[in-house]
Amino acid sequence: MDSAHLENDLVNVLFTQEQIQERLGEMAQQIAADYEGKDLLMVGVLRGAVMVMADLSRALPRHCEMDWMAISSYGSGTKSSGVVRILKDLDTDITGRHVLIVDEIIDTGLTLSWLVNSLGSRGPASVEIATLLRKPEALSMPVEPKYVGWDIPNEFVVGYGLDYHEKYRNLRDIGTLAPHVYS
Ligand code: IMP
Ligand code: MG
Numbered sequence: 001m002d003s004a005h006l007e008n009d010l011v012n013v014l015f016t017q018e019q020i021q022e023r024l025g026e027m028a029q030q031i032a033a034d035y036e037g038k039d040l041l042m043v044g045v046l047r048g049a050v051m052v053m054a055d056l057s058r059a060l061p062r063h064c065e066m067d068w069m070a071i072s073s074y075g076s077g078t079k080s081s082g083v084v085r086i087l088k089d090l091d092t093d094i095t096g097r098h099v100l101i102v103d104e105i106i107d108t109g110l111t112l113s114w115l116v117n118s119l120g121s122r123g124p125a126s127v128e129i130a131t132l133l134r135k136p137e138a139l140s141m142p143v144e145p146k147y148v149g150w151d152i153p154n155e156f157v158v159g160y161g162l163d164y165h166e167k168y169r170n171l172r173d174i175g176t177l178a179p180h181v182y183s
Helices: 017-034 050-059 110-120 136-140
Strands: 010-015 041-046 065-074 080-088 098-106 126-134 147-151 174-177
Touching: 010 017, 017 050, 017 126, 017 147, 041 050, 041 110, 050 098, 050 126, 065 110, 080 110, 098 110, 110 126
Parallel strands: 041 065, 041 098, 098 126, 126 147
Antiparallel strands: 010 174, 065 080
């Protein structure tokens, strides 16, 4: 789905599919350099990170493994519930592994700071975060992603995996959702 298919659901397009691919390519180069000589296990956070994982992993000029976790963060609206729960755990034993958590957005940072602690207690060699987007509130949390695509304003965005009530994930671009859609 393209932004043109959405009529006026979006206030603006923040990042086009071309810009997203270019930025992911740069992040992949950096990741490849940092993990040279090390095994890399990328852990995607379902469901939002599916697109980022697909494109970031394919932009890597090297091997990687992928696994997935599902944790509850937001309910179905635009506000964080504050409740974190594992809905689907990893299939991989991460003892001694270099783990790179892949996510699409950090808002409050609540979900990821919890996840980093949780995975950290399983004895991995390292745990880092790659996120495509980061909102301002995350800067006040003890969660420090090593790779950030872009810092964005505190607005509700959709597309490229990001949803509102499970819709808009299949939008190719990332855009700011018009308030009339959720008010
Ligand atoms: P956090 O724990 O507040 O950092 O929540 C992060 C999660 O909230 C993300 O993985 C998304 O699922 C969701 N989220 C936060 N901001 C947005 C947004 O602007 N659009 C869509 N989903 C969002
Ligand atoms: Mg998510």
